[in-house]
């Protein structure tokens with residue numbers, strides 16, 4: 001081998017920054033010149049690292065360089081990138097593919113080069129995965145597998161709690177074997193990502209103390225890299241940009257006007273939401289709540305729903321969401337039964353009429369507390385769809401609300417804001433207690449919001465576990481199956497509260 005190339009390879013092996021700046025080209029086919037925070041991260045040899053950085057600060061780019069460096073210079077590595085949705089995993093893979101295509105030196109090393117699965121001639125593999133949408137995996141442990149050497153999680157703040165709680169024991173159980181990189185922006189003051197940020201081992205910021213590591217009081221396991229690209233001044237104007245050459249102050253101002261100040265502070269200035277705040281904040285509602293009330297109550301699309309039974313003061317409300325051709329969801333059907341409606345009428349509706357209005361109805365989440373119990377019992381063996389039980393309690397309520405917000409923020413769900421739903425969203429607040437527990441306070445009524453949240457739970461369940469299973473013998477029979485028995489669509493029934501209990 002040419003000795004100059006050999007020298008450069010040796011240097012690249014030792015220094016991921018040299019690798020990034022000499023072996024990888026940017027979109028103008030020029031070598032990258034990395035920014036200080038990116039260099040600091042790439043040269044950090046800690047096995048557990050967090051990229052806690054503003055949006056568009058180069059997290060994805062930095063991780064790709066790190067992944068490629070690990071894959072090229074270490075043999076037989078199993079490298080996995082996880083993202084909250086299939087789309088995000090694909091986007092990440094696409095950016096990496098394009099980068100490889102622009103860097104001819106690297107291309108010949110790939111012996112398997114599929115979009116979501118790559119293998120190099122040195123035996124290292126890179127896989128892109130999601131734990132959620134369309135993965136078809138119920139057990140997240142199987143998604144990650146226990147032979148992983150390096151696990152990267154992008155947009156970690158949007159990973160659902162259940163996935164994180166099942167993945168991380170698998171990975172961290174391998175006693176120092178797996179290295180972990182988490183990347184993300186702020187979300188709530190709770191959860192896996194938040195906990196590891198607040199309990200980091202050390203923190204580094206390229207613009208403080210020349211990036212020297214500062215010890216953190218609680219002394220956790222992660223080396224935290226914080227990079228805040230901008231901030232607002234006292235008048236609410238964008239004060240600076242730490243990457244002005246590619247993200248100008250003017251551009252940041254435009255972004256601020258588009259997404260609103262609260263979201264801007266969170267996404268670009270790394271501020272967690274205040275300890276008392278509106279979970280259903282104005283920008284979120286504007287972004288997601290744009291649908292009109294539908295003309296007809298019914299649809300042939302795949303549908304799921306949630307029902308809250310009125311107790312004492314409240315009405316009973318059903319929310320139905322349908323799947324769009326692009327696999328997003330529209331929660332726009334609301335049905336209300338006034339206080340005093342006979343429960344028999346509601347069960348009749350759920351049993352007979354709902355499946356006619358929505359012939360592809362898949363999953364109904366039901367509040368099992370109080371009257372819900374007997375209603376659920378009278379329905380469970382007869383309805384042609386899945387039923388998901390929820391027993392309300394504070395922690396479960398938190399999960400339900402966060403689930404809705406996650407789906408709305410990631411654009412999976414848009415909705416019609418029924419005036420009553422709007423009122424209830426206005427009255428909903430989030431409080432964090434001294435020991436960091438989150439409590440939601442509701443207003444006078446909560447029937448719409450509960451039903452809406454339950455509907456969103458059904459959406460998440462459908463994405464994860466699929467809908468009503470049809471029997472494999474179906475096509476052989478007309479009304480009866482091959483055994484001569486009357487044929488039913490098989491239903492699965494699970495208690496959502498059960499798997500929540502296991503997790504806690």
Ligand SMILES: Nc1ncnc2c1ncn2[C@@H]1O[C@H](COP(=O)(O)OP(=O)(O)O)[C@@H](O)[C@H]1O
Pocket residue numbers: 026032033034035038053054055056057058059060061062246
């Ligand atoms: N050092 C750099 N040189 C050139 N472009 C960069 C650099 N760092 C980031 N970028 C570009 O800035 C944009 C945002 O980066 P990205 O990695 O997607 O950020 P994040 O994942 O933090 O949102 C991308 O187009 C990326 O290519």
Ligand SMILES: [Mg+2]
Pocket residue numbers: 059060154
């Ligand atoms: Mg990114």
